[in-house]
Amino acid sequence: MDEPLRDMRTLVIQLRERIADLIREQALRPGDKLPTEAQLTARFKISRPALREALKLLEQDGLIYVEHGRGRFVSAISAIQIDRPITVFESVTEMTGHYGYNTVNKVLSISEEAPDAALAKQLHLDEGARVIRLERLRLEHDDPIMYCVDYVPRSIITARLYDIDWSGSLLALLDQYKQRPRMSAASVSAVMLPQDVVDRNDLRNFGPALLITETCFNAAGTPVVYALDYHKGSHFSFSLARR
Amino acid sequence: MDEPLRDMRTLVIQLRERIADLIREQALRPGDKLPTEAQLTARFKISRPALREALKLLEQDGLIYVEHGRGRFVSAISAIQIDRPITVFESVTEMTGHYGYNTVNKVLSISEEAPDAALAKQLHLDEGARVIRLERLRLEHDDPIMYCVDYVPRSIITARLYDIDWSGSLLALLDQYKQRPRMSAASVSAVMLPQDVVDRNDLRNFGPALLITETCFNAAGTPVVYALDYHKGSHFSFSLARR
DNA sequence: CGGATCATATTTGTCAGACAAGGAGGATCA
DNA sequence: TGATCCTCCTTGTCTGACAAATATGATCCG
DSSP states (O other), rough: OOOOSSSSOHHHHHHHHOOOOHHTTOOOOOTTTTHHHHHHHHOOOOOOOOHHHHHHHHHHHHHEEETTEEEEEEOOGGOOOOOSTTTTOOOHHHHHHHHOOOEHHHHHHHEEEEEHHHHHHHTTOOOTOOOEEEEEEEEEETTTEEEEEEEEETTOOSSSSSOOOOOOOOOHHHTTTTTTOOOEEEEEEEEEEOOOHHHHHOTTTTEEEEEEEEEEEOSSSOEEEEEEEETTTTOOEEEEEEO | OOOOOOOOOOOHHHHHHHHHHHHHHTTTTTOOBBBOOHHHHHHOOOHHHHHHHHHHHHHHHTEEETTTTEEEEEOOGGGGGOOOTSSSOOOHHHHHHHHOOOEEEEEEEEEEEEOHHHHHHHTTOOOOOOEEEEEEEEEEETTTEEEEEEEEETTTSSOGGGSSOSSSSSSHHHHHOOOOOOEEEEEEEEEOOOHHHHHTTOOOTOOSEEEEEEEOOEEEESSEEEEEEEETTTTTOOEEOOO
């Protein structure tokens, strides 16, 4: 029924995909039993070790679970697919766009300064290194829905500060310098906006904010941005799967 | 140097942990080479298939990557390992304990009621099904740091409401009925406590709250709890990796 | 006939050994 | 000196086997 699979990716990766497809196609529901290892090896014409590696991956994904001596079963998480979880790294611009917002960036301030100790540690900066501090407001129909502060090591940006349009995507800018962030370590909390920010920008009605503090890393694992993003509580909620 | 590993969990799961430990202990940095499969099988006294399954898991985690013919290497993400990410499902009791809090539960109300349409949908309830509504406050040294509302399908709990000590762990209770939650679909936002809750419980100084709304599922994929957890903003912040 | 017990089959967990395929580095040869 | 080839190392895949947990049905006994 199914031809054996052969292309350039490793067998195991192909297998994982094929088995996930199988679950979808056959509309297997949580609790349903998967074919046994023997049946799957016969079906895909592959060896048991390769199959087991693929199944382990699906198990780690939470798509299936296993009971020794009984078999493998479709697990619950297959039913709770989150459309755009917060755990997927994306730029703020992409994120707001996904929420249906079409925001305009307003640069509040741009400056070069010496990092404090905590920041220098986050960005792995040497003694005497400097950072660019970018403070922005994101407006939806002139209504502020995000307040953002970004810190970028000065050494990354070779251009002069005032030759750059800072109202665009920071990710796109870093991409030009081959420093596109790929992943981040983030922490989430609920706060009120700092009082001075409220005063300076007339944000008395901003209300509670979801603060995401994250250190972003490029593909090589070097930190390239430290960001504080205050999301207006009434406008944002992030989804994720826990298991 | 290392004794072989034996306990009740499957070998592969133990192995994954041991190898992750190895990376930490030896302070391997992104790009560093891992021991070869041959060295690891010798070290841990396990077979190659078992080892490979474990390595595949770490690869999927993004902790390591592999190059055919060259070896396995530590990847960038290993640098941003989050100790206890929010994406790991655990009970509120476990979570607060991890934060160093030793909270006392105070039951505000317990009742049986008819779910509204949204709730019935979240819990996959049939027409006419009823739910238990549990409203609690978590106190740290008499200071409220969480306000929680849980909804559980009435059909799960066979005992009479007032025969149960609701101040304990809800997870432990559900476990007794073989309905232990294993995973959840959650959403995170920043809010103020509802006004009536503030008034009734004297919570004027609670400040902004991190609200986690989640539907919890048992191993079979059936929803068993719908929970609203308001975390006092000044006391909680959750970490996660994004990639 | 009913229920408990036991033997057997099924299914996953683990192991051993082998060969294929890709990559790296040194030896060889022009 | 430089290019080529060979060999070794490492990961990818396969085969076959046995152990351990579970399910099933037969058997035995009251």
